[in-house]
Amino acid sequence: MSRAEAGAEPRPAGPATLRLLGSELGILFRRWRTWAMFGALAAVPVLIGLAVRFSGRPPSGRGPAFLNQVTENGLFVGVVALVVCTPLFLPLTVSVVSGDTIAGEASLGTLRYLLVAPAGRVRLLAVKYASTALFCVAAPLAVVLGGTATGLVLFPLGQATLLSGAVIGPGEAFGRLLLMAGYSAVSLLGLAAIGLFASTLTGVPVGAMAATAVLAVVSQILGALDQLEWLHPWLFTHHWLGLADFLREPVAWDSLGQNALLQAGYAAFFAALAYGRFTTKDILA
Amino acid sequence: MRGWRRWIPAAAVPAAIAVGLLAGGASAVVAPPPPATPEQVLALVAGNATRTDARQFSGTLEQRTDLGLPAIPAQTLGPGSGGPATGPEAAVLELLTVPHTARVYADGPEHVRVQVIDQLAERDLVRNGRDVWTYDSKANAVMHAVLPDRTLSHGSPGATAPAAPTASPDDLARRLLAAADPSTEVTLGAPVVVAGRSAYALVLTPRTAGTLVDRVQIAVDAASGMPLAVDVYAKGQAVAAFHAGFTSLSFGAPDPALFTLVPPPGATVTEKQIPADAVPPHAGTSPGDHPTPDVGHAPGWDAIAVIPADRVPPDVLASPLVQQLAVPAARGRLLSSSLVNILLADDGRVLVGAVPASALEAAAAR
Numbered sequence: 001m002s003r004a005e006a007g008a009e010p011r012p013a014g015p016a017t018l019r020l021l022g023s024e025l026g027i028l029f030r031r032w033r034t035w036a037m038f039g040a041l042a043a044v045p046v047l048i049g050l051a052v053r054f055s056g057r058p059p060s061g062r063g064p065a066f067l068n069q070v071t072e073n074g075l076f077v078g079v080v081a082l083v084v085c086t087p088l089f090l091p092l093t094v095s096v097v098s099g100d101t102i103a104g105e106a107s108l109g110t111l112r113y114l115l116v117a118p119a120g121r122v123r124l125l126a127v128k129y130a131s132t133a134l135f136c137v138a139a140p141l142a143v144v145l146g147g148t149a150t151g152l153v154l155f156p157l158g159q160a161t162l163l164s165g166a167v168i169g170p171g172e173a174f175g176r177l178l179l180m181a182g183y184s185a186v187s188l189l190g191l192a193a194i195g196l197f198a199s200t201l202t203g204v205p206v207g208a209m210a211a212t213a214v215l216a217v218v219s220q221i222l223g224a225l226d227q228l229e230w231l232h233p234w235l236f237t238h239h240w241l242g243l244a245d246f247l248r249e250p251v252a253w254d255s256l257g258q259n260a261l262l263q264a265g266y267a268a269f270f271a272a273l274a275y276g277r278f279t280t281k282d283i284l285a
Numbered sequence: 286m287r288g289w290r291r292w293i294p295a296a297a298v299p300a301a302i303a304v305g306l307l308a309g310g311a312s313a314v315v316a317p318p319p320p321a322t323p324e325q326v327l328a329l330v331a332g333n334a335t336r337t338d339a340r341q342f343s344g345t346l347e348q349r350t351d352l353g354l355p356a357i358p359a360q361t362l363g364p365g366s367g368g369p370a371t372g373p374e375a376a377v378l379e380l381l382t383v384p385h386t387a388r389v390y391a392d393g394p395e396h397v398r399v400q401v402i403d404q405l406a407e408r409d410l411v412r413n414g415r416d417v418w419t420y421d422s423k424a425n426a427v428m429h430a431v432l433p434d435r436t437l438s439h440g441s442p443g444a445t446a447p448a449a450p451t452a453s454p455d456d457l458a459r460r461l462l463a464a465a466d467p468s469t470e471v472t473l474g475a476p477v478v479v480a481g482r483s484a485y486a487l488v489l490t491p492r493t494a495g496t497l498v499d500r501v502q503i504a505v506d507a508a509s510g511m512p513l514a515v516d517v518y519a520k521g522q523a524v525a526a527f528h529a530g531f532t533s534l535s536f537g538a539p540d541p542a543l544f545t546l547v548p549p550p551g552a553t554v555t556e557k558q559i560p561a562d563a564v565p566p567h568a569g570t571s572p573g574d575h576p577t578p579d580v581g582h583a584p585g586w587d588a589i590a591v592i593p594a595d596r597v598p599p600d601v602l603a604s605p606l607v608q609q610l611a612v613p614a615a616r617g618r619l620l621s622s623s624l625v626n627i628l629l630a631d632d633g634r635v636l637v638g639a640v641p642a643s644a645l646e647a648a649a650a651r
Contacts, residue, residue, distance in 0.1 A: 065405035068425065072551060083405065161549035163407035164400060165420035165427070244405045250540070252388070252402070254345070254533070265302055272294035280288040 017123050024131045028097070034135070037093040041139055042146030044089060045081035049150035052077075065244070073160045074151025075173045079247070081147045082140060082180055086187075086240050090139055091216035094188045097135045098195025099209030101128040102278065106203040111283055121279050125196065129271060132192040140184035144177055166249040176246045183243045186259055190236040190266030191216055197274040200281065236266045323471045326485045326505050333510030340393050342511070344480065344534035349384035351524045352622035354610070381622075386532075390539040398543045411546045418546040427548040430557040468492055468585045479504045479513040480531040495587035496520075497624055497639045504530065519623040526624040587640050589648045594633030602629060614642060616649040 028034055052070050064084050069076040102125075105111040114124055151157075160173035168176075195212035202208050219237040222228055232238050239259035245252035333340075388400040401408040409420040419428040474486035484504040491498055497519050504514040514530025548554045601607060611618035611629055619642055620627035628636040628645040636645045 159550060161425070161551070163405075163422040165409055165422070165546050165549055165552075167547070167549050241404055245402075248400065248402070248407060250543075265298075269295070269298045269302075272298045276292035276295045279291040 017127065020123065021127045021130055024127050025134065028131050028135065029138075034097070037096065038138070038142040041085060041089060041093065041142045044085055045077045045143060045147030045150045048080050048084065049074075049077045049147075049154045053154045066247075069161060070151070071155060073158045073170070073173065074153075074155030075148060075157070075160060075170060075177055077151035077155070078144045078147025078177050079180065081143050082177075082184060082243065083241070085140075085143050086184065086243070087220060088217070090143070090184060090188060091191055092213050093139050094132070094136055094191050095195055095209050095212035095216065098132045098192045099199050099207075099212045100205045101132060101196055102199040102274075103202050103205040103208045104199075106283075107205055115283060122275065125200075125271070125274055125278055128199075129193065129196050129267075132196065133189060136188040136192055137182075137185040139188070140181040143184075144181040148174065148177070162249045163244065163247045164249040168249075176251075179246045179251075180243045183246065183256055183259070184240075186256070186263055187240050187243070190263040190270075193267040193270035193274070194236075197270040197277065200274045200278040234262075236262060238262065323473050323487060326473065326487055326510075327471075329485075329510035330505055330512060331510075333506075340391055341538045342534060342536045343388070343390045343539045344531045346387045346389050346529065347384070347532050348380075348387070348527075348529040350381055350527050351522070352381060352519075352526055352624055354382045354622050390543050392538050392541070392544065396541075396544040398539075409546065411544060413544040420546055420548075420552075425549070425552045427546070427552045427554045428557055429548075429554060430559050433559060474502060476507070477504050477514075479506075480534045482513065482534065483507050484513050491586035493585060493587050495640055495644060497626070497641065498586055509536065517624060522623050526622075587638070587644065589636055589638035589640060589645060591648070592635040592637070597633065597635050615646045619645070 048064075048067075049070070052067065064080050066076050066079050066083065070080060102111070105114060115121055157170045159167045159169060161167055191212065194215055195208065198208040198211045198215075199205070216237065219235045220240075223232055223235050223237055239255055239262065242255035242259060245255045386402045388398075388402065390398040395412065395414050397410075397412045399410045401410075403423075406423045407420075408422070409418070411418045411420075415432045415434070417430045417432060420426070468491065470490045470492055472488045472490065474488045477484050477486050484506050487503040487505055489501040489503070491500075499518040499520045499522070502514075502516045502518070502525075503512055505511070506513050511534075513534065514528070516525035516530075517527040519526040607620070607629075611620050613619075614628060617628050617630040617632075620629070621642060625637065625639050626642050626645055628642070628649055630636060630649045632649075634649070636648055638645060638648075
């Protein structure tokens, strides 16, 4: 058990934490389930690309945003896929990973071994959140890279028309696509913290995953109700579709800043809650 | 057990956020210098209007309304949803009921770009000298028009200057000030902070009781004299019925490349002819059009505009949306809001005014 060994290392905090993080990442990214999720995410742009390629030109203004751009520039397959994945698929995968963090160990009975070291609980939480955050970066990247590959195979690599009507070349378009993936990653950090907290509440990982995914959906439903307009800026899903701001000329950076602040607030609050819960909890498993 | 101490961070984080918010809200904004009579503030505005260097800015504009109407996004209108197919009435209704954010870039009145920021979409309006373009990203459609010469050679940039076709507080304020005749009491309210800048608050109060307008408040930047925000309050309503104002603003010439628009590949381009004697296109169908264009030109606050039956576009009346919103009234059907009432009279005329419905009905009877 590499994990148990890493957790059992004595004090010297830095290297031990790094080793724990390394083993945690190794476990996460070697997991069959993680790669299945990456595969599913990357399959979304493939499906979109095939559908557009073999059904002819989509009517302008119908379907997901930017779909009518796909035939002119293959890179837009990635944009469409990212927009399509933002409301459900991406939060779902992050819910699975973050909900599994603590509850998964508890259900496997490995949590006790991880916590042998005295400073173990805080460090374990930090390491678990860090590895989930890395997954938040990787998941939108999977969508974008899947989209780029699909687009390059099925469509020409032409000029990209921005929302403002300006036209940019493929190189800059790819750069903006990566920025959008980064924006998505930032968007998911708050949800990852919520999942971490949910995971400390229960020993049943599926429960934590479901609760986190449901929260993401509920938040988006609240965001669609006009009567709750005062609440909207406080919802962690409020800026999720702001990723289109990278397709304006000039780029609207302020939504990225607001989003980052909001997600940092959510991350801090739910990480603190997770700390409160996890450090006072009796670990029986 | 010291268990409760572990929960301190969880309580501290919201507390820290609240403190941060309060501190941010109360952050040091210098109070405007004392010269505070309405005349001086008006002069400040006029001074700003004639100085070209003060008209170079980039900013973010927010517009929202609280007219007591349900929100009607353009997408929900009509079967051919989206795009310009839904026609001007949809665009106007959308502007009236849904809040908007727009980025505004200006280098004098002749180089202007307005970007209405929609979710996953954008509508642009560009003016570069006599050329005017609009771009709608959802429909990928470009409209191009050339303004008649007259609008360029206009001497006074005062009340009748060609206005940028948007609810820029700048233009709206100047129209309102031009109308400040004996019908209006102009006073100065407590200074306000708009877009992080301290501003004088000009308050225009109608002298007549026959209007739905309670007061109009214009925030004028203390440093530059530029109008930063306009709020129109309806009688008996605490929240502004109409608000347009900057949320951020910086002075200086924007990138000149912003003032050109080359139709992107695949876009449908329509050329619009504007006859030399026509009004500049801000009375028309452009998405950035502001909804109260006539306030400044009205002879009084309780004026009623009567559109003869043969000038009323038939498709507006037939639109299911209008049918649905209009309620039966004494002499026709009434579209009612907290600020403006519209009477679709039985004889086909349309009466519009910032007046109570009874006044419209009385006017229809005449």
